[in-house]
Amino acid sequence: DAGITQSPRHKVTExxxxxxxxxxxTENHRYMYWYRQDPGHGLRLIHYSYGVKDTDKxxxxxxxxxxxxxxxxxxxxxxxxxxxxxxVYFCAISDPGQEYNEQFFGPGTRLTVL
Amino acid sequence: xxxxxxxxxxxxxQEGDSTNFTCSxxxxxxxxxxxxxxxxxxxxxxxxxxxxxxDEKKKGRISATLNTKEGYSYLYIKGSQPEDSATxxxxxxxxxxxxxxxxxxKGTKLSVKP
Numbered sequence: 001d002a003g004i005t006q007s008p009r010h011k012v013t014e015x016x017x018x019x020x021x022x023x024x025x026t027e028n029h030r031y032m033y034w035y036r037q038d039p040g041h042g043l044r045l046i047h048y049s050y051g052v053k054d055t056d057k058x059x060x061x062x063x064x065x066x067x068x069x070x071x072x073x074x075x076x077x078x079x080x081x082x083x084x085x086x087x088v089y090f091c092a093i094s095d096p097g098q099e100y101n102e103q104f105f106g107p108g109t110r111l112t113v114l
Numbered sequence: 115x116x117x118x119x120x121x122x123x124x125x126x127x128q129e130g131d132s133t134n135f136t137c138s139x140x141x142x143x144x145x146x147x148x149x150x151x152x153x154x155x156x157x158x159x160x161x162x163x164x165x166x167x168x169d170e171k172k173k174g175r176i177s178a179t180l181n182t183k184e185g186y187s188y189l190y191i192k193g194s195q196p197e198d199s200a201t202x203x204x205x206x207x208x209x210x211x212x213x214x215x216x217x218x219x220k221g222t223k224l225s226v227k228p
Contacts, residue, residue, distance in 0.1 A: 033215075042203065042220035043158075058215075090157060100146035100165060101207055103216060105157035 003027050004106035006091050012112045019078040021109050023091030025071075031094045032074040033058075033103065034066065036087040043090065049074055081113045118206050120219035127194050128227055134190045135222040137204030141185035145207040148216060149178055149189055152201040161189075161202075194226040 003026030013019050023032060034046040035058075045058030047066040055066050063085060065077045078085055091106040119138045127133050137147070146165045150158040162171040167182040175192045191198055201223045205216035 040220070043218045045215065048215060099160075100148075100163050101216070102148060102160050102163050103205075104160070107157050 004091060004093055004104060006089075006106040006109045008109060009107065010110045012114065013081050014114050015082055016080050019081050019111065019113075021076045021089055021091075021111070023074045023076070023106055025074075025093050027093060027095070027104075028071060029093040029095040029098075029104075030071075031096070031101070032068065033092040033094075034064075034074065034076045035090045035092065036060065036085075037090060037108075038087050046076065046089075078111075081111075083113050085111065086113045087111060118204060118217050118219040120202075120204060120222050122222060123220070124223040124225070126225045126227065129194060129196060131194050131226075132190070132192045133194055133224065134188050135202060135224075137187045137189070137219055139185050139187075139204075139206045139217075139219075141182055144182045144185075147180055147182075147187050148205045148207070149187070150203040150205065152203055152221065154200070158203055189222075191224070194224070196226045196228050199224055199226045 005024045007022045031050055033048040035043045037043055044060045046060055046064050047058050049055045049068040052068055067075045089109045092103040094101045094103045121136050146163055148163045149161040151161050152158040162178050164180040169180040171178050178189045180187045201221040203218055203221045205218040207216050
């Protein structure tokens with residue numbers, strides 16, 4: 001298994017509070033991604049990173065920000081959590097030149113916003 | 115967004131049945147087609163990556179074919195077993211896309227009854 005961990009694995013928070021999710025990898029892969037998984041929508045890309053301090057928006061980036069200060073860590077922040085951000089969040093990694101950018105996924109974080 | 119469509123959305127079969135599902139995608143700027151297997155409460159796991167028109171990959175009882183000219187891929191499961199129950203995702207990579215991003219379909223959820 002690819003060395004990807006996510007923390008926390010479960011979190012319950014209240015509307016309006018900031019929340020930060022962490023993705024940590026030990027594979028030294030260049031690209032990292034944050035997705036959310038919701039019924040009927042499959043996996044939707046929130047933000048991605050193509051290197052340290054290089055990030056860009058995905059399909060559903062409103063209300064989220066990211067940071068990548070070192071290769072191994074990619075942080076997802078909900079500035080002011082809303083109930084619509086209740087979801088399961090997956091981090092993924094990939095590397096150019098390896099299996100056509102096949103992505104490997106972390107275990108997921110279940111976030112509930114009350 | 116280059117939509118990836120999967121059909122059917124869900125499928126219920128009996129143990130021992132063979133089954134197949136479809137992934138359709140725009141064929142322009144095609145780079146690679148990935149299949150993932152996603153068990154409930156786990157993270158997606160890579161099954162296959164295919165790049166060439168006519169590619170066929172096989173892993174045990176599961177196989178996949180690719181037609182890049184018409185923009186579709188089939189996933190076949192021979193002699194389904196209860197442990198095959200999962201959601202099967204396909205994802206397309208494309209030239210000119212952002213840094214290795216994949217566009218995921220919403221998946222086909224397979225349930226195999228003993």
